[in-house]
Amino acid sequence: MLRYKKGNPVQIGEALGAYVREKVDLISGFNVVKGFLNLKISDSYYLKFFKEIYNQKEFGKVNPSAGDSSVMVEYSSPNTNKPLHLGHIRNNLLGYSVSEILKASGKKVYKTQIINDRGIHICKSMLAWKRYGNGETPESTGLKGDKLVGNYYVKFDQEYKKEIEVFINQGKSADEAKAEAPIFLEAQEMLRKWEGGDEETVALWKKMNSWVYDGFDITYKNLGVDFDQLYYESDTYLLGKKVIEEGLKKGVFYRRDDGSVWCDLTDEGLDEKIVLRSDGTAVYMTQDIGTAIERVTDFPDIGGMVYTVGNEQDYHFQVLFLILKKLEFDWAKNLFHLSYGMVDLPSGKMKSREGTVVDADDLMIEMADTAKSISEELGKLEDFTDAEKDTLYKTIGLGALKYFILKVDPRKRILFDPENSVDFQGNTGPFIQYTYARIQSILRKANFDYSTDLEISKLNLHERERELIKQIQLLPETIQQAANNYSPAVIANYTFELVKEFNSFYQNVSILGEDNPDIKQFRVQLSQKVGEIIKTAFSLLGINVPERM
RNA sequence: GGCCACGUGGCGCAACUGAAUAGCGCAUCUGAUUACGGCUCAGAAGGUUGCAGGUUUGAAUCCUGCCGUGGUCACCA
Numbered sequence: 318m319l320r321y322k323k324g325n326p327v328q329i330g331e332a333l334g335a336y337v338r339e340k341v342d343l344i345s346g347f348n349v350v351k352g353f354l355n356l357k358i359s360d361s362y363y364l365k366f367f368k369e370i371y372n373q374k375e376f377g378k379v380n381p382s383a384g385d386s387s388v389m390v391e392y393s394s395p396n397t398n399k400p401l402h403l404g405h406i407r408n409n410l411l412g413y414s415v416s417e418i419l420k421a422s423g424k425k426v427y428k429t430q431i432i433n434d435r436g437i438h439i440c441k442s443m444l445a446w447k448r449y450g451n452g453e454t455p456e457s458t459g460l461k462g463d464k465l466v467g468n469y470y471v472k473f474d475q476e477y478k479k480e481i482e483v484f485i486n487q488g489k490s491a492d493e494a495k496a497e498a499p500i501f502l503e504a505q506e507m508l509r510k511w512e513g514g515d516e517e518t519v520a521l522w523k524k525m526n527s528w529v530y531d532g533f534d535i536t537y538k539n540l541g542v543d544f545d546q547l548y549y550e551s552d553t554y555l556l557g558k559k560v561i562e563e564g565l566k567k568g569v570f571y572r573r574d575d576g577s578v579w580c581d582l583t584d585e586g587l588d589e590k591i592v593l594r595s596d597g598t599a600v601y602m603t604q605d606i607g608t609a610i611e612r613v614t615d616f617p618d619i620g621g622m623v624y625t626v627g628n629e630q631d632y633h634f635q636v637l638f639l640i641l642k643k644l645e646f647d648w649a650k651n652l653f654h655l656s657y658g659m660v661d662l663p664s665g666k667m668k669s670r671e672g673t674v675v676d677a678d679d680l681m682i683e684m685a686d687t688a689k690s691i692s693e694e695l696g697k698l699e700d701f702t703d704a705e706k707d708t709l710y711k712t713i714g715l716g717a718l719k720y721f722i723l724k725v726d727p728r729k730r731i732l733f734d735p736e737n738s739v740d741f742q743g744n745t746g747p748f749i750q751y752t753y754a755r756i757q758s759i760l761r762k763a764n765f766d767y768s769t770d771l772e773i774s775k776l777n778l779h780e781r782e783r784e785l786i787k788q789i790q791l792l793p794e795t796i797q798q799a800a801n802n803y804s805p806a807v808i809a810n811y812t813f814e815l816v817k818e819f820n821s822f823y824q825n826v827s828i829l830g831e832d833n834p835d836i837k838q839f840r841v842q843l844s845q846k847v848g849e850i851i852k853t854a855f856s857l858l859g860i861n862v863p864e865r866m
Numbered sequence: 867g868g869c870c871a872c873g874u875g876g877c878g879c880a881a882c883u884g885a886a887u888a889g890c891g892c893a894u895c896u897g898a899u900u901a902c903g904g905c906u907c908a909g910a911a912g913g914u915u916g917c918a919g920g921u922u923u924g925a926a927u928c929c930u931g932c933c934g935u936g937g938u939c940a941c942c943a
Contacts, residue, residue, distance in 0.1 A: 396943090433943075436943070437942085550943095588869095591940085600941065600942080600943085627937090628870085628871065628936090628937060628938090629938070631871075631937075631938070632937090633943090635870085658872080661936090691905075697903070724878095726872095729872065730871095730872080740891085742891085742892075743878095743892055744878085744892085745891085747905065750905095752905095752906090759902055759903095763902090806880090807882085813880095813891085820906060821906095821907070821908090823902075824904095824906065825907080825908090829902045830902065840902095865903090
């Protein structure tokens with residue numbers, strides 16, 4: 318503004334402030350600090366706002382309008398040869414939460430995953446089971462299906478390493494040994510049989526995969542995530558070849574002398590990328606191109622897609638999106654790689670084959686156990702049944718874990734220390750859950766009908782009340798911001814601020830002890846609303862809130 | 867080495883996409899409760915935002931170069 322009106326910023330501010338206070342009802346005061354004009358908004362404005370939203374159950378959320386395009390969010394997408402671990406948990410929490418946030422921001426969302434149910438890694442588990450399994454099943458061992466299969470994946474690797482060692486001792490190079498180990502050759506042979514439709518191999522594949530799916534179902538259920546549509550790589554791995562042919566005609570791709578097909582992205586500052594092998598078979602990229610197109614065919618209203626995949630695949634998605642743009646699909650401009658950093662342990666990276674992973678199921682159990690020991694120490698649950706306690710511990714434990722992971726910007730790496738586990742105090746899920754439970758306690762004790770219409774425009778607001786209402790006002794834009802940035806962390810931080818503000822209010826003013834009935838009712842209503850918002854916001858993070866804890 | 871992301875008090879994170887004295891939580895130190903649930907609140911201490919330049923009235927934020935960490939550069943997925 319000073320560019321247009323020269324002069325002393327402080328004087329201009331004074332003049333402007335005085336004018337606005339005079340002419341605008343909403344403004345009840347002002348001050349000028351270092352050239353910044355601060356306007357004080359009148360209490361009646363805040364009260365009016367609160368009254369308007371008091372009865373809006375879904376305040377802050379936007380409903381999709383008819384005719385809007387929808388978004389497909391892909392997440393999880395595990396391999397079916399081993400159980401889910403901490404890395405998958407971050408992926409699942411992010412994907413689920415971003416889906417919910419997008420919905421709340423007014424988008425229609427399809428949640429999906431593509432299950433990597435075929436390939437050499439699957440054959441490794443199958444082969445090891447065939448050789449060493451003695452017909453073991455989840456029923457016979459009492460093991461979760463994914464755990465059982467995972468054990469054989471590890472078993473394969475152990476045997477493989479033994480064979481490699483023998484070869485190396487016989488004087489072969491490491492590469493030769495890896496390529497010639499009999500167990501590896503046999504796994505490759507198994508993959509060929511599978512691709513050829515060999516009955517016995519396919520039957521074994523189906524059997525072992527179904528064990529894994531049963532196991533995954535349990536993990537997903539405990540984690541609280543779900544999907545609207547599943548894709549299986551065994552159905553999609555041949556997709557995309559036709560599009561490559563069309564792309565060749567359009568000149569998007571070119572064929573080399575050996576028959577392989579490439580996309581030249583050097584103009585874009587990237588490399589050349591192979592999209593079809595010289596033997597005509599599909600690569601990962603081919604498949605992803607085909608799958609994307611397949612999805613839009615299945616759901617014609619899709620206008621964009623979100624891929625929740627670790628940042629190790631940044632380059633892959635950069636290339637994928639560029640190729641789809643070159644193929645001129647109109648939805649290609651609305652593709653987003655929800656790229657997230659790895660979850661590291663103090664000991665370094667997690668490696669399935671080396672057993673240095675934090676298992677998803679185990680972790681959830683540990684979190685609930687921690688919640689249990691903390692709650693028992695505080696001992697406020699005497700009248701809870703065992704089943705109620707059990708549910709509560711899960712709610713708190715999962716709340717701690719989910720919040721811990723989601724409050725961090727997805728791009729950043731997370732260091733997870735299983736020893737020190739996750740905090741329950743400060744900026745944590747349980748802190749927020751506790752505040753919610755406390756509010757519910759107030760509402761239970763409020764022995765009057767506080768929901769009646771209240772003429773509150775004449776009340777004078779306490780500073781803490783004003784700040785609380787301000788924070789409530791931010792909810793709608795916060796949801797939009799979280800959606801625009803695909804960032805659950807925005808929601809988490811907002812909720813924490815709200816809760817801190819509420820606790821300060823709670824500690825500084827009396828609610829049920831207030832004499833003036835109007836003020837008392839207003840404070841109960843305000844508390845109730847804060848409770849509702851905590852619940853809504855946490856639902857966007859996939860976190861439940863307890864009525865008591 | 868090329869490309870990408872990240873680097874903020876001891877530790878873990880923010881900063882509404884360029885604004886006021888860079889916020890918050892752990893941990894540390896002081897206080898508050900015969901209570902509407904102390905898993906709480908009030909306060910103190912703790913910073914040259916990796917380094918060096920630049921753009922701007924104004925930079926943690928944008929640009930350039932360096933340093934550090936991680937990722938990625940397969941006819942694997």
